[in-house]
Amino acid sequence: MSDVQWLFLVLAALYGWECACWVRRGSVAFSTWLGGNWRVRHPGNLLGNQRGGFIFAAPLPPLGTLLTASQFPFSLSPDGVLAYVATSVNPGWRPAQSEKFFRFDEIREVSVRDKKLLVNGEDLLTLASVSLARRFAAELRRLAKAIPSQREAAIAELVHATLDTKAADQRWQELQPLARPVRLLGNVLFVYLFVFAPGLIWQLGFKLSWLGLLVGLFALTIATAMFFHRAHRALHPQAGDERFTHTLTILLAPMTTMRAHDALSRPLLETFHPLAVAKAFLSKTDFRDFARRVLLDLRHPAQPVCSSANAAARATELYARTTLQSAVENLLRQSGVEPEELCQPPAPMDESCRAYCPRCGAQFTTPSGNxxxxxxxxxxxxxxxG
Ligand SMILES: [Zn+2]
Known part of the structure; x- marks a missing residue:
């Protein structure tokens, strides 16, 4: 293989890596290639670990769209905050959680270090992004300052906001005009690098074409970085540090430039519960399937539900789960889905099936068990x- 062929092979491999996105457990990605037919993508165990897994964005033009949404990262009650949630929006295991508990009247200071949220200088938990860590730090400060009787309403409001499908749809509408030029330039760059450049080098040779190609490449990355910066500032005004890093990488690394639209869309709905995003983007049948899993998991969480020795921590877990369950059931009713009907037991797969698991629906030939x-x-x- 010639040096030029090697160069393009390396570029293709680097681009493949750019299409890989790390999704933490507790989060769900929603993806589409051509714009319709959204799919739910859970962090898999094939390319991942206990904390999350890689999923791949559509690599070919029009380069697809990827959104992520996360369940609430901790449990809140009017008493305190617990770094643990019993529910798991992904199939399979619950991610490891510290189960640290702080009563609101003990909280002196809430701070953020990178993606980490700290209470009284002690690590509480790590969030998916710096912006999320900052947002939750602000909420915890607000709750700690509030008088106990106000906290109940404030927590209900917070949970409700994560399930606000209208707000999620509005964010999506805001993204469209801002992301369009970024996506268009990404597609142009893809064709430029993987079709036009090899063709030109093949026709004219590397010596005659490299300078012109490099000038064209810089023009495309500079234009993308400018449109990206403008869009990011409008969509994520608080995320100045992330914007600086992204813009610089887009300017200097063409493989990242092609995926610049992912950096706009991925954090767009990160404050919403996956069920709200599912409602906004999935077909009716897929939404029902997704909602059934979420609701069964809320009603019958995996064991042990909360192994903390602290009674106040266990009470906080129960409070948070009950609050979320009632908000989820409200959303379902508003969406024309009756929770009781959605949670109907499965039909036995055959005559030998005597029992089922109320959470995952697996069927067993014994009448009882675990x-x-x-x-x-x-x-x-x-x-x-009969
Ligand atoms: Zn099960």
Whole structure:
């Protein structure tokens, strides 16, 4: 293989790496290639670890769109904050969590270090982004300052905001005009680098074409960086540090430039619960499937639900889960989905199936027992008919 062929092979490999996105457990990605037909993407265990996994954005033009949404990262009650949530929006295991608990009346200081949220100088938990860490730090400060009787309403409002599908849709509408030139330039750059440049080098040779190609490349990356900066400032005004790093990388690394639109869309809906994004983007059937899993997990969380020795911490977990469950059921009813109907037990797959797991729906030939996948959750027997 010639040096030029090697160069393009390396560029293609680097581009492939740029298409990989790390998604933490507790988050869900929603992706589309051509603009319709959105798909749910969970961090898999194939390319990942206990904390998350890689998913891949559509590599070919029109380069697709990727959104991410996360469940609430900690449990809140009028008493305090617990670095633990019993629910898991992804199939499979619950990510490791510190279960640190702080009563609001003990909180003297809430600070942020990179993506870490610290309470009284002690690590509480790590968020998916610096902006999220800052946002939750502000909310915790506000709750700590509020009088206890105000906290209940403030927490309900916070949970409600994460499920606000209208607000999610509005953010999406804001993204469209700002992301359009960035995506267009990304597509132009893709064709330029992977079609036009090899063609020109093949026709004229490397010596005659490299300077012109380099000038064209810089023109494209500079234009993309400018449009990106403008769009990012409008969409994520608080994320100045992230904007600086992204803009610089887009300017200097053409493989990142092609995926600049991902850096605009990925954090767009990160403050929303995945169910709100599912409602806004998935088909009716896919939304129902997704909602069923979320609701069953809320009603029958994997065992142990909360192993903290602190009674106030366990009460906070229960409070947070109950608040979220009632908000989720409200959203479903508003969407024309009856929660009880959605949570109907599955039909036995065959005559030998005697019981099922109320969380994951796995079926068993014994009339009682526990589901190992759900931490030992007790099975429910199928009702005998006839
Ligand atoms: Zn199960």
């Amino acid at each position: 589901c190992a996948d759900c931490g030992g959750l007790a099975l429910v027997a199928f009702h005998k008919t």
